[in-house]
Amino acid sequence: GAVVSQHPSWVICKSGTSVKIECRSLDFQATTMFWYRQFPKQSLMLMATSNEGSKATYEQGVEKDKFLINHASLTLSTLTVTSAHPEDSSFYICSARLNIQGEQYFGPGTRLTVT
Amino acid sequence: DQQVKQNSPSLSVQEGRISILNCDYTNSMFDYFLWYKKYPAEGPTFLISISSIKDKNEDGRFTVFLNKSAKHLSLHIVPSQPGDSAVYFCAASAGANTGNQFYFGTGTSLTVIP
Numbered sequence: 001g002a003v004v005s006q007h008p009s010w011v012i013c014k015s016g017t018s019v020k021i022e023c024r025s026l027d028f029q030a031t032t033m034f035w036y037r038q039f040p041k042q043s044l045m046l047m048a049t050s051n052e053g054s055k056a057t058y059e060q061g062v063e064k065d066k067f068l069i070n071h072a073s074l075t076l077s078t079l080t081v082t083s084a085h086p087e088d089s090s091f092y093i094c095s096a097r098l099n100i101q102g103e104q105y106f107g108p109g110t111r112l113t114v115t
Numbered sequence: 116d117q118q119v120k121q122n123s124p125s126l127s128v129q130e131g132r133i134s135i136l137n138c139d140y141t142n143s144m145f146d147y148f149l150w151y152k153k154y155p156a157e158g159p160t161f162l163i164s165i166s167s168i169k170d171k172n173e174d175g176r177f178t179v180f181l182n183k184s185a186k187h188l189s190l191h192i193v194p195s196q197p198g199d200s201a202v203y204f205c206a207a208s209a210g211a212n213t214g215n216q217f218y219f220g221t222g223t224s225l226t227v228i229p
Contacts, residue, residue, distance in 0.1 A: 034216065043221040044159070044204065093158050104217065106158035
């Protein structure tokens with residue numbers, strides 16, 4: 001099946017620094033990638049939809065200047081959390097869709113802890 | 116506004132018995148539904164899907180039922196196995212052909228007791 005990887009799997013950073021998370025589709029080309037955030041015991045919340053070669057579409061309430069998304073190629077999307085704060089600590093998950101209709105394939109997630 | 120709801124945060128089932136996980140939605144435009152399984156600190160993995168033109172889809176031990184009039188879907192796992200213990204999310208999409216995003220429920224934590 002389709003495989004999506006994320007790097008790093010776990011990162012600890014200090015307040016005020018920036019952190020970049022990579023999402024790669026390993027064996028397929030993904031025209032669309034999604035970034036989700038999950039708080040403990042809560043649902044996955046869609047942050048943004050990323051299409052290769054164009055600007056990401058952010059969900060309401062998500063600060064685009066804080067969560068920078070770059071979809072540089074059909075196999076790579078990056079999420080950069082800028083000027084991280086402790087409240088940004090969360091589990092970030094990306095997913096990639098093989099085609100316009102169909103299931104999303106999820107990465108293993110990245111746990112971000114901001115101290 | 117939670118468009119997809121899973122009202123049972125947790126469920127415990129004896130090994131070998133049937134697990135039934137429920138999901139309700141409010142948006143009548145949803146036409147494609149999926150169930151995902153998630154272990155702690157891992158990304159969700161796709162389990163099974165159903166489109167609105169069907170009312171049942173079966174894959175091995177997993178069956179998803181869709182009741183469009185009630186805006187309700189359920190996932191049946193039979194027989195349940197200890198390895199099925201995980202959090203299960205249902206997700207729904209409107210206009211899949213247009214590439215709309217999926218909306219997730221809050222998840223149900225299933226524990227299968229050996």
